[in-house]
Amino acid sequence: MQNPPSAEAFYSKVTHASRTSLQWLRPSLLVVMACALQACGFWSTPPPAPNPTPNPYPQKTSHLKISVQDGSNVNNVEVVSLWTFGDIGCAPRNQVSGAAMAKQVNVTEHVEKVGPDYVATIVDDRFFPDKCRWRGGAYGIRFMHDNLVLSSTGVGPNQFDASGKLELTCTVPPDDPPTCFLRNKEVFLRSHFHGVFNVTMELKK
The missing domain is CATH 1.20.5 (Single alpha-helices involved in coiled-coils or other helix-helix interfaces)
Known part of the structure; x- marks a missing residue:
């Protein structure tokens, strides 16, 4: 053993x-x-969304007239058109959540001072729809004093009334961030902030 x-x-x-x-x-x-x-x-960078194809012969334009209240210190206005695709299938997917990653293309539009107003010429058919159904219609607007941004806002087509008009009231620094609100907030904004100014926009197709 x-x-x-x-x-x-x-x-x-x-x-x-x-x-x-x-x-x-x-x-x-x-x-x-x-x-x-x-x-x-698993964590690799997803393929980028395709870029829109520029239309070499655009023919459709809109005009966005922007009237700024006197005494606002605004001496320039910048306008960009915002383009996104309507087919969510074109969006790459987040590798973790699986959520679609939308892509936005911002295009600076030409703005001209006409009398006391600013008029932006928006090219509505700047890009071909392509298979992703690229579409514009929303705008980013910055109210400037030289190189200083006094206020900014983003507006979409549904915010304009039946006559194509939109009235806003905008705050300025030191409000952070300075931005614009619908005109029905004017009384409240003026009671809480200095330098508030009104803006009227008219969209003409």
């Missing part, structure tokens, strides 16, 4: 087995760590 192994012999075998297991696991751990660092495709 064999004597049971001594405690030293037993622990020696266990230690040897553990080392063997660790040696076997070490390459696997390295692979896992490499995946974590290199993303193994």
Whole structure:
């Protein structure tokens, strides 16, 4: 009958087995760590959304007339048209959440001072719809004094009334961020901020 192994012999075998297991696991751990660092495709950057195709012969324009209240210190207005695609299938997917990542293209439009007003000429067919159904219609507007942004706002087609008019009241710095609100907030804004000014926009297709 064999004597049971001594405690030293037993622990020696266990230690040897553990080392063997660790040696076997070490390459696997390295692979896992490499995946974590290199993303193994899970955290890789998704392909970008396609860009819209410019229309070489645009023919449709809109005019956005912007009237700024006297004494506002505004001496320039900048307007950009905002373009997005209507087919969400063109949007790349977030690799973690799976949510669609919408793309927006901003285009600076020509603005001319006409008397006391500013008139932006918006090119409505600047891009072909393509398979992604690119569309414009929203505008970003900044009210400037030289290089200083006094206030800014974004407006969409549904905000204009039936006559194509939109009336806003805008705050200025130090309000952070200075922005514009519908005219029905004028009394409140003037009671809380200095330098508030009114803006009237008219969109003519």
